[in-house]
Amino acid sequence: MKLGYLLTLVLASTVTVSCTKEISQNELTQSGAPANEAVHVSFTQGKSQNATAMSSGTFVSGEHATQGTVRVTNKNSKLVLELDQSFKTSEMGPDLVVILHRSENVIGSTKPPSYPLKKEDYVVIAPLKKFSGAQTYTLSNNINLENYKSVAIWCRKFNATFGAASLKS
Template sequence: MRKTLFIFTIALAMGACVKNETLTPVVQTPSQSIIDGKQEALGSFLPAVHSVSGSVKLIIDKDDAKKRFLSFENFKTDEGPDLYVYLAEDKSAKGFISVAKLTKTGTFTLEVPTGAVLEKQKHVLVWCQQFSVLFGSAKLE
């Protein structure tokens, strides 16, 4: 009985966040102050329940050191109904802060919220809010 329940739970989690919203493929050129900014950390996306790939860099704006950005490169993920980018302390979304609703794939930047504590929140998560499912993650190192 336990084994059946476990298999059912895994199957539900894997199928819960199915395609619903279309993500727009983009190649955005970041501003010069981001391009010339200081790279603080880099991570590569690994899949969890869904396919996720690409890399992400944490960049400090050259002109304003208080502004930080996540620069996604060649980013791809399965589509889902309610995908968000989180910064979190671990892959279970402990101590997370929402960065933005995910609407894009490809190469683009997102501004890090001022409330982020990057000394602790080193995991970039692609998270389906509606079903609390981790699509994939990258650890900033």
């Protein structure tokens, strides 16, 4: 009985580890990529200083519980997406990314349980740095923010939207 439990635990751990994807630095610095690939310039932790808030929103849960607020600011002529200290999402997904989405209501415009997305409706900003807490992502210069109405946390591997926030000025 104990051996069976141990084997199950080892198998589950192996599957979990094998489902994670290592993302190279080259993937993070692509520019001009198609909508379903990374167009990320750089990202850092912490809050930006001397930033002008442009839009913000509050996360609602989709596939998994997601909470917190997001805001887009203009800092030194660069667009910056900030997840606040209260941000939190599930640790259950491999390959979680932060995306901008064309729909104002990502969760309401997709179908449960996974809330799948169509490739032409979003742009990947960057891999999610951590599952909770403040995070800052610098947006690529080739992103026209007027084309995107929401921010979402999305599992690229399983096309599952963990949560989304509608951006309001």
